[in-house]
Amino acid sequence: MTLGSSYAIASPLARGAAVCAALAAFALFPTRAAAQGAPTPLPADTAPLKVLDPAFIDRTANACTDFMQYANGAWLAHDTIPAAYSSSGVGRDMGDRNELVVRSVLDDAMAQRASQPEGSTPRKLGTFYASCMDSTAIEKAGLSPLRPWLREIDGVTSRSRLVSVIASLQVRGIDLVFRYSPDVGLHDAAHYMAGLSQGGLGLPDRDYYTDSGPSADSTRTAYLEHVTRIFRLAGEQAAQATRDAHQVMRLETELAKASLTRLQQRDPAATDSTRSLAALAALAPEISWPRYFRSIGLTVRFDSVNVAEPGFIRRVNALLRAAPLAQWKAYLRYHLVAESSSWLSTPFVQEQFAFSARFSGAKQLLPRWKRCLRETDGDLGEALGQAYVAKTFPPEAKARAKAVIDDIRAAFAERLRRLTWMSDSTRTQALGKLARMREKVGYPDRWRDYTKLVTLPGPFILNVARANAFEWQRVANRPGAPVDTTEWGITVPTVNAYYDPSRNEMVFPAGALEPQTFDASADDGANYGSLGGSWAGHEMTHGFDDEGRHYDATGNLSDWWTAADSVHFTQQANLVVQQFDGYIQVDTFHVNGKLTLGENIADYGGLLTGYDALEHALERDGRPGLIDGFTPEQRFFLAYAQSWRVHNRPERLRTRVTVDPHAPEQWRVNGPLSNIPAFAQAFGCKPGDPMVRAADSVPHIW
Numbered sequence: 290m291t292l293g294s295s296y297a298i299a300s301p302l303a304r305g306a307a308v309c310a311a312l313a314a315f316a317l318f319p320t321r322a323a324a325q326g327a328p329t330p331l332p333a334d335t336a337p338l339k340v341l342d343p344a345f346i347d348r349t350a351n352a353c354t355d356f357m358q359y360a361n362g363a364w365l366a367h368d369t370i371p372a373a374y375s376s377s378g379v380g381r382d383m384g385d386r387n388e389l390v391v392r393s394v395l396d397d398a399m400a401q402r403a404s405q406p407e408g409s410t411p412r413k414l415g416t417f418y419a420s421c422m423d424s425t426a427i428e429k430a431g432l433s434p435l436r437p438w439l440r441e442i443d444g445v446t447s448r449s450r451l452v453s454v455i456a457s458l459q460v461r462g463i464d465l466v467f468r469y470s471p472d473v474g475l476h477d478a479a480h481y482m483a484g485l486s487q488g489g490l491g492l493p494d495r496d497y498y499t500d501s502g503p504s505a506d507s508t509r510t511a512y513l514e515h516v517t518r519i520f521r522l523a524g525e526q527a528a529q530a531t532r533d534a535h536q537v538m539r540l541e542t543e544l545a546k547a548s549l550t551r552l553q554q555r556d557p558a559a560t561d562s563t564r565s566l567a568a569l570a571a572l573a574p575e576i577s578w579p580r581y582f583r584s585i586g587l588t589v590r591f592d593s594v595n596v597a598e599p600g601f602i603r604r605v606n607a608l609l610r611a612a613p614l615a616q617w618k619a620y621l622r623y624h625l626v627a628e629s630s631s632w633l634s635t636p637f638v639q640e641q642f643a644f645s646a647r648f649s650g651a652k653q654l655l656p657r658w659k660r661c662l663r664e665t666d667g668d669l670g671e672a673l674g675q676a677y678v679a680k681t682f683p684p685e686a687k688a689r690a691k692a693v694i695d696d697i698r699a700a701f702a703e704r705l706r707r708l709t710w711m712s713d714s715t716r717t718q719a720l721g722k723l724a725r726m727r728e729k730v731g732y733p734d735r736w737r738d739y740t741k742l743v744t745l746p747g748p749f750i751l752n753v754a755r756a757n758a759f760e761w762q763r764v765a766n767r768p769g770a771p772v773d774t775t776e777w778g779i780t781v782p783t784v785n786a787y788y789d790p791s792r793n794e795m796v797f798p799a800g801a802l803e804p805q806t807f808d809a810s811a812d813d814g815a816n817y818g819s820l821g822g823s824w825a826g827h828e829m830t831h832g833f834d835d836e837g838r839h840y841d842a843t844g845n846l847s848d849w850w851t852a853a854d855s856v857h858f859t860q861q862a863n864l865v866v867q868q869f870d871g872y873i874q875v876d877t878f879h880v881n882g883k884l885t886l887g888e889n890i891a892d893y894g895g896l897l898t899g900y901d902a903l904e905h906a907l908e909r910d911g912r913p914g915l916i917d918g919f920t921p922e923q924r925f926f927l928a929y930a931q932s933w934r935v936h937n938r939p940e941r942l943r944t945r946v947t948v949d950p951h952a953p954e955q956w957r958v959n960g961p962l963s964n965i966p967a968f969a970q971a972f973g974c975k976p977g978d979p980m981v982r983a984a985d986s987v988p989h990i991w
């Protein structure tokens with residue numbers, strides 16, 4: 290689930306390879322609503338959501354033909370995606386409600402900032418948000434806040450100076466060339482380790498530079514035009530701007546060709562490449578690494594580093610030696626201005642939005658307060674998270690959500706004990722991993738300390754740079770230090786969850802533990818289908834998907850499988866790949882079965898586990914009668930399908946083919962359900978129905 294643009298460049302210190310989102314805010318049947326004629330008005334943004342809403346069901350559809358349509362068709366027929374969004378549905382509905390709460394926190398902080406003590410976190414929060422909302426000052430300043438940095442780039446006359454300027458811009462949050470990050474050690478998950486990885490591209494994926502065909506050509510042409518316009522806005526003459534844009538394209542294309550694909554990166558072994566500092570120096574001698582590490586603020590000493598993509602760093606070295614200095618300087622100028630554009634004056638904002646809309650399909654900008662709120666949440670999330678929790682997440686809600694998650698854990702353990710294909714030795718390891726899997730529910734036990742963060746009245750982009758530098762300093766010197774197990778990777782109001790294999794933990798923020806995901810007062814059928822299946826069961830299964838299974842109970846990369854069990858897993862996983870390769874994503878593009886494998890295994894395992902947990906809960910608590918005319922089992926599958934109630938623009942679906950490890954929601958529902966006999970039984974589906982796949986093609990994993 291992403292409320293913003295999922296392909297935006299992440300903080301260089303938040304390498305996401307190990308983190309996986311549960312619920313993507315994307316869609317199905319992209320053109321249907323447009324074809325329906327005049328839409329009915331949307332409900333008010335604050336209308337209560339239900340975990341299972343019978344009004345969304347299309348009773349004219351056949352549940353055994355297309356369950357996604359059956360569960361959500363009536364909603365879809367009347368839905369219109371608002372102009373500022375690339376999708377609508379669960380993610381937007383929940384996000385809108387959360388944002389109203391966050392807004393009230395930020396409005397208070399802004400109004401009261403002057404009366405708060407100097408240096409206090411509430412004052413910093415109010416100052417940060419206020420400087421973002423001050424559009425008058427931002428319009429007046431134009432490009433001027435970036436002038437000192439642009440002069441720094443202009444002043445580069447040597448290769449060594451070039452590396453220093455790259456370092457200083459990286460610390461302020463600009464994604465350039467490669468990324469330094471202290472990650473959890475792959476073979477010592479108790480300690481952080483220094484890491485270097487690929488980065489520095491302006492397009493959302495390396496494939497956009499290397500793909501062939503008219504669609505790829507037109508994206509590259511649009512990108513060249515966009516880069517040219519950014520240079521023009523930054524004051525360059527037309528001919529110079531065109532020349533510089535081609536320089537940027539040339540350099541980025543070289544970086545892209547040396548980058549691993551997303552598919553290659555799914556194999557943890559492919560990015561496991563620890564080497565000594567001497568070996569790093571031999572790999573990339575153009576960079577004085579001791580000087581580079583000093584200039585990004587490192588005071589800690591370490592003697593080895595994981596170079597996730599050595600071939601990429603080798604290419605960077607060759608480019609630092611051979612590419613013209615003018616080409617490098619154009620690349621630096623472009624990235625500085627483009628990555629800052631969203632927080633400069635209107636012409637910059639509009640240019641950045643127009644280009645990103647090519648990938649999202651959004652028709653207009655979000656209102657300023659929403660853009661500022663999301664940036665504030667991203668940069669000072671734990672400063673506002675406490676107030677958010679106080680307003681929305683009572684202890685009873687946390688306790689009930691935790692009880693459902695614990696039921697799911699017990700059901701997963703039972704499935705592990707029952708699996709017939711697994712040897713006892715692998716089973717013991719798997720049960721141990723599950724038992725040690727940490728769960729974080731609601732909000733952090735310890736909130737982040739913002740003492741060292743500086744926020745000042747004045748240009749907002751400078752506050753963003755200060756927040757980036759604060760985050761950099763917070764984590765940069767971690768190599769060798771014990772891993773902070775209390776840390777959260779997403780903020781409290783976020784409508785998302787994740788499993789991190791290096792920490793063997795699953796994380797569910799308060800922002801996701803509300804209707805439509807979960808309602809303490811809803812029936813078990815609904816809650817176990819949504820929170821149980823789509824969320825908790827899904828995240829738990831990630832510990833045992835094609836990526837997660839390579840990590841052990843402590844989070845170390847190690848092979849705890851017998852050879853025969855590995856063979857069985859791979860054979861069954863290949864059936865999942867084949868199943869999803871067969872589905873159409875959008876236009877003539879098929880789903881990428883290998884790229885989406887981990888998510889599809891997690892959906893399938895999550896459903897099976899959630900269903901078991903529901904059956905136990907019914908045995909324990911008693912079976913209710915029909916609710917809205919449905920049995921608890923029917924409500925389980927309906928709530929699961931409604932948790933994927935998403936309507937997406939076609940541009941978004943096209944982008945997702947390349948960048949998203951989640952299949953379109955239509956297949957996240959119909960795919961796993963058509964493998965599950967209990968689903969067929971609940972809705973009376975027969976062999977031969979589209980929602981009942983032939984037994985010999987059904988995978989058996991978890």
Ligand SMILES: [Zn+2]
Nearest residue numbers: 309310311888
């Ligand atoms: Zn997932």
